[in-house]
Amino acid sequence: MEFAELDPRLKQELQRLSDETEIEDRFYRHLEFGTGGLRGVIGAGTNRMNVYTVRRATEGLARYLLKYVDHAREKGVVIAYDSRRMSPEFAAEAAGVLTQNGIRAYLFEELRPTPMLSFAVRHLQAAAGIVITASHNPPEYNGYKVYGEDGGQIPPQTADRILSEINAVENELLIPALTIEEAMAKGLLQWLGEEIDREYTNRLLSLSLHPETVKQVADDFRIVFTPLHGTGNKPVRRALKELGFQHVHVVKEQELPDPDFSTVSSPNPEERQAFELALQLAKQIDADIVIGTDPDADRVGVVTRTADGEYVALNGNQTGALLLQYLLEQRKATGKLPANGVVLKTIVTSELGRAIASAYNVTTVDVLTGFKFIGEKINEYETTGEYSFLLGYEESYGYLIGDFVRDKDAVQTAMMCCEMAAFYKTKGSALHDVLQQIYNTHGYYVEDLSSFTFKGKQGLEKINRMMDEMRRQPLTAIGNLAVKQSKDYLPGIDGLPKANVLKYILEDDSWVAIRPSGTEPKIKFYFSAIDKTREAAEAKLQMLKSFVLDLVNQRAV
Structure with missing residues (x-):
């Protein structure tokens, strides 16, 4: 607070602080920069998102680019931002630090989805990209994600190099930054808008497998978004x-940007509550499909109708299975399924996708949790020609069909889900019916996720202690099922980078995985049960959850 030029709002916030635990949490570390960039609560302190932590991260990124990326000044950095508090301000601060270092900044003129940032980096052949977002976190959060030249999230080795440069910044309070006006006067800032929007939309439309079907049902196909x-x-x-869709009904109460996300407890399409208003509208207009995107539009949730007219929310694994079935089925039917096709999924995503892909002689490759690893594999296969990319997805509602983007893309997925629903409608089926057909063919795969949040320094220590305990005393059985294979990804296995994940594969190929979040103070437990009937699979799932969560409660003390 002795710094004379400290942001007045942050200074007032610090002056109000009296709780020692909160003061410690705000200052016991710098907000951690990892492969997901920064993410934290907005506020004063080194462990918070504010103009100084953004300047510090950007100064480190600028030094990294000037040291490691050829022609970084001329290539420039693309910057996008979402609808959260301080997002435009943080984007401007990032542009100011980059241009102060002589690096061109491309700044979107208003909020844009994360996948459009990825697209713009590739389209403009920029040196890097920054997006200011905290995805679907609560309103008090914001974040800062970095993208590489390929348009993908930075891999761990790049993050380590950037972190090294960030740590070399001596005092974030003294980092110089140009104003937007100064950067423009120097010719170092360029605004992005309609031109990028048009190019991106054209690429989206090129993904369509059955544009004629959309036109065929356009008069009576109704979408709630x-x-x-x-x-x-x-x-x-x-x-x-x-x-070609003519009847797209947007939920008016949730249409406009709102940093408080005032109509939902969490702006997360993974949660049923987020669809309450959408479902009310769907019932009023008799909608065929309901779709919802998270604040930075990289995740999408889908609700479909059953045969008796009820609306049922699909989970991330189910939407992925449907998309995969549609893409492979229709590409094969039209002779456009490559002989070396590949599907990419994460290690905590359902094995149902592998079963579907195998039926079409398509390879499935697993990567670690985090879409950056899917982006890395796309880049690798593009270079080697070993595989042709068909679909990348993860259980947490992230999907990618067209590789002109290198991160999960809710915009292209929303479009394809609507086309898919329209296509199956012409065949007399809803998505729910198609999903049942998939289960009847491949068996019932049911999954669930349980998360525990432990806030602050003590919470992080508790999560670490829990993982250590699980490693010291590995499970040999979960309920009445023996553990067939115990996988610890920490040393780096299966050709994957090191990761703090434990996975138990059971005798019937059901499985349980345990993973601390890399961006939130959470530890996550993933469950997958397989059986011949839905009832048997769901009963097995409950058994797995009860056993493991009882064990966790004992060890979390």
């Missing part, structure tokens, strides 16, 4: 309109 107060509103509606 909610952007959940985020960035998806304009790009999703534009893509759906240009593909």
